[in-house]
Amino acid sequence: MPTYHIEMMEGRTIEQKKKLVAEITRVSVEVLGGLPESVDILITDVKRENWSTGGVLWSERS
Amino acid sequence: MPTYHIEMMEGRTIEQKKKLVAEITRVSVEVLGGLPESVDILITDVKRENWSTGGVLWSERS
Amino acid sequence: MPTYHIEMMEGRTIEQKKKLVAEITRVSVEVLGGLPESVDILITDVKRENWSTGGVLWSERS
Amino acid sequence: MPTYHIEMMEGRTIEQKKKLVAEITRVSVEVLGGLPESVDILITDVKRENWSTGGVLWSERS
Amino acid sequence: MPTYHIEMMEGRTIEQKKKLVAEITRVSVEVLGGLPESVDILITDVKRENWSTGGVLWSERS
Amino acid sequence: MPTYHIEMMEGRTIEQKKKLVAEITRVSVEVLGGLPESVDILITDVKRENWSTGGVLWSERS
Structure with a gap:
């Protein structure tokens, strides 16, 4: 029943998502117990123009 | 003022969203009281390659 | 599989949550189809000091 | 380390996002202290058909 | 209508939250336009045992 | 920079959280690359009265 949300920069491949x-x-x-079927994971691909660190959008970094 | 977020698999029609x-x-x-105008609902259409149950992306299921 | 998150001001009773x-x-x-067992709902009880509308915390309103 | 999520209607320009x-x-x-580098901000551009207020999608309003 | 969620380490005062x-x-x-009344902000006070950076909970750092 | 949010039923020990x-x-x-220091994980301990599956709160199950 644990539910995971992953926010990551866009551009990852399906292979990376499958493995992750x-x-x-x-x-x-392994750590929390329960069945694999009860684990849900939702991924959000974030565009570089929508993520800022230190006050600067990643789309503005060179 | 209650705020609802709904995550659902992509592909629902506007008619379904309107009704929902x-x-x-x-x-x-009806249950919590308050005015309809104070209820916000945000929907996220999740791509099948971004949702995993039991360790498998829904895009990989046949 | 749709997942609902509800943020509401703290203070609702268990009876209200059960009904909701x-x-x-x-x-x-009814609207999206699927089985009831695939619907997850998570509630967050928000303290009045942690919700602001119009720039003012609800704990500061009289 | 504070992390901000901003949900706003789609259509804002990069200039607005940069300034925001x-x-x-x-x-x-200024208010919480810490270094700018520790502040992350993630923006979600919400489509009008995915935001409802008062039970009506914003895409349905004239 | 923009909605802000702020996740920050627990321990901030009401005065800091009010100002923030x-x-x-x-x-x-100022940047997006609209009325102040349409801006909602929700704060989450995160416990140090519930935030990890670099694989280590903040409650475990000295 | 990937950010993980984990929602899980309350009651897990610090040892489980540390390991997780x-x-x-x-x-x-390993899968996405980057430095460990850029990985943030936030845990939410959800009370049984705040999580429903199949229309029933987990606090109501025997």
């Missing part, structure tokens, strides 16, 4: 959710689900079950 | 927000607003006012 | 989640689950299944 | 994140970062450091 | 929401509302209206 | 954030950070760096 498989590994996080495995780790979650 | 109307019904949820009605139910919210 | 039952009704939202019913409405969700 | 710069100002919020400045205000955050 | 007033300033963010002012900046939001 | 260490493992998720390791997996994240």
Whole structure:
């Protein structure tokens, strides 16, 4: 039943997403218990113009 | 003032969204009180490649 | 699989929460289809000192 | 380390986003302390068909 | 209508929160337009045992 | 820079949280690249009266 939300910069491949959710689900079950089927993971691909660190959008960095 | 966020798989029609927000607003006012105008609902259409259950992305299921 | 997050001011009773989640689950299944078991709802009770509208915390309103 | 999420109707320009994140970062450091580099801000551009107030989607308003 | 969520380490005073929401509302209206009344801000006070950076909970740092 | 939010039922120990954030950070760096220091994880402990599956609060299940 644990629910994971992952916000990451856009551009990751499906292969990376597949591996990431498989590994996080495995780790979650290992540490918290429960069944894999009860682990939901939602990914948000964030555009560089929508993420700022230190007051500067990542789309503005060179 | 209650604020609802709904995450659902992409592909729902505008008609479904219209009906869903109307019904949820009605139910919210009925149970919690307050005015309909104070109920905000935000929908996120999640791509199948961005939602995993049981360690497998929904885009990978047949 | 739709997931609902509800943010509401603290102070609602368990009876209100029970009714609200039952009704939202019913409405969700009616409009979007799927099984009730696939509908998750998470409630956040927000303290009045943590919610601002118009630049003023609700704890500061008389 | 404070993390800000901003949900706003789609259609804002990059110039508005640049100014908004710069100002919020400045205000955050001024009030909470810490370094600008520790302030992250994530923006979500919400489509009018995905935001409802008072039970009506903003895409349905004239 | 823009909605802000702020996640910050627990321990901030009401005075800091009051100033922060007033300033963010002012900046939001200045940059995005709209009325102050349409700006909602929700704060989450995060416990040090619930925030990790670099794989270490902040409650474990000396 | 990826940011993880984990919602899980209340009651987990600090030891479980320590292990979980260490493992998720390791997996994240392994799959997505970047430095461990850029991985933030925020945990929300959800009360059983605030989580519903299938229209029933977990506090109401026996």
